[in-house]
Amino acid sequence: MNSDERIAKMTFGSVYPHYITKVEKKGRTQEELDQVISWLTGFSSSKIQELIDKKVTFTEFFEEAQLHPNTNQIKGVICGYRVEEIENPLTQKVRYLDKLVDELAKGKKMEKILRSS
Numbered sequence: 247m248n249s250d251e252r253i254a255k256m257t258f259g260s261v262y263p264h265y266i267t268k269v270e271k272k273g274r275t276q277e278e279l280d281q282v283i284s285w286l287t288g289f290s291s292s293k294i295q296e297l298i299d300k301k302v303t304f305t306e307f308f309e310e311a312q313l314h315p316n317t318n319q320i321k322g323v324i325c326g327y328r329v330e331e332i333e334n335p336l337t338q339k340v341r342y343l344d345k346l347v348d349e350l351a352k353g354k355k356m357e358k359i360l361r362s363s
Contacts, residue, residue, distance in 0.1 A: 250334045258307040259298035265347045272351045282346045285360045288312035308339045316361040320345055 332338040
């Protein structure tokens with residue numbers, strides 16, 4: 247199984263606690279994390295929790311998402327790959343999410359993370 251297949255089968259809920267730990271260690275909050283996820287996916291906090299409870303895979307998670315029109319502004323390296331050059335669409339979406347969480351944990355301002363400029 248290659249990494250694209252592994253990512254597709256992972257459940258969002260199995261990764262979410264790691265996102266929380268990562269951002270809270272750097273003084274950010276779960277609410278900020280949810281705000282970032284909501285910006286990317288269009289999901290409300292209650293919808294995020296519902297998807298965690300349903301144990302959806304990343305495939306199912308992103309099938310339901312309405313990606314933000316500024317998603318293409320997410321650029322840079324995550325896990326050794328440039329997110330804008332990842333060819334597998336699902337893997338790219340998951341790496342977009344990873345990149346946003348990373349930026350949150352690194353203390354970037356919310357308006358920069360949410361590409362509002």
